[in-house]
Amino acid sequence: MINVDDLFDYVSFTIDHEPHIVLDPGVCATCNHRGCTTTCPARCYTWSEEDQKIGFVYDGCLECGTCYIVCDKQAFTRWRYPRGGFGVSFRLT
Numbered sequence: 001m002i003n004v005d006d007l008f009d010y011v012s013f014t015i016d017h018e019p020h021i022v023l024d025p026g027v028c029a030t031c032n033h034r035g036c037t038t039t040c041p042a043r044c045y046t047w048s049e050e051d052q053k054i055g056f057v058y059d060g061c062l063e064c065g066t067c068y069i070v071c072d073k074q075a076f077t078r079w080r081y082p083r084g085g086f087g088v089s090f091r092l093t
């Protein structure tokens, strides 16, 4: 069995300069649960208490769709899969 942290041994990324997920940080600043920070398996989301600001990096996104489901605040100004040829590749065989 593979846990999520081990999964990164079996994936590679071709990173697009154009982010496939874009957030409105102003919406996140008013979010009362920040579920993305606790459910994203790639830990792409972080919350800074000091800055009262969401941090997001798309480079390690596993394209699982969890954040799209978890966010009930319409914080995404863009959410799509990476353009063809970019994003995660799984090497599980």
Ligand code: SF4
Binding pocket: 023, 027, 028, 029, 031, 032, 033, 034, 035, 036, 037, 054, 070, 071, 072, 073, 074, 075
């Ligand atoms: S992305 Fe959605 S769930 Fe995450 S902090 Fe922003 S508003 Fe909340």
Ligand code: SF4
Binding pocket: 021, 039, 040, 041, 042, 043, 044, 060, 061, 062, 063, 064, 065, 066, 067, 068
């Ligand atoms: S699609 Fe999955 S891996 Fe990518 S940012 Fe959302 S929760 Fe994280």
